[in-house]
Amino acid sequence: MFRLINVMEILVSDTIDEILRANKDICSCPRCRLDLAAVALNNLPTNYVVTTEGEVVKRTGALKQQFKVDIIRALTEALKVVSKHPHHS
Ligand SMILES: [Zn+2]
Numbered sequence: 001m002f003r004l005i006n007v008m009e010i011l012v013s014d015t016i017d018e019i020l021r022a023n024k025d026i027c028s029c030p031r032c033r034l035d036l037a038a039v040a041l042n043n044l045p046t047n048y049v050v051t052t053e054g055e056v057v058k059r060t061g062a063l064k065q066q067f068k069v070d071i072i073r074a075l076t077e078a079l080k081v082v083s084k085h086p087h088h089s
Contacts, residue, residue, distance in 0.1 A: 003056070007047040008067065010060045012040050015071050019079070026079060031087055039078035044070060 020028040
């Protein structure tokens with residue numbers, strides 16, 4: 001079965017896990033994680049590929065190195081925005 005995926009979305013959500021593990025003081029609830037992803041993805045180029053379920057990891061792995069620096073930069077900015085204006089008390 002073929003799937004249309006935004007590679008950037010998958011890479012951002014993987015990287016959020018890494019960043020939250022390294023920054024224990026940041027709220028890691030589902031709402032804040034999605035807010036982080038939304039803010040970061042709005043500042044990153046989309047990168048759609050058509051792939052099969054089994055190839056998702058292979059396709060994203062190859063692009064991860066290429067975009068890693070950009071993704072970390074976008075997420076660092078997103079952390080500032082979300083921690084300043086969380087959508088919950
Ligand atoms: Zn939260």
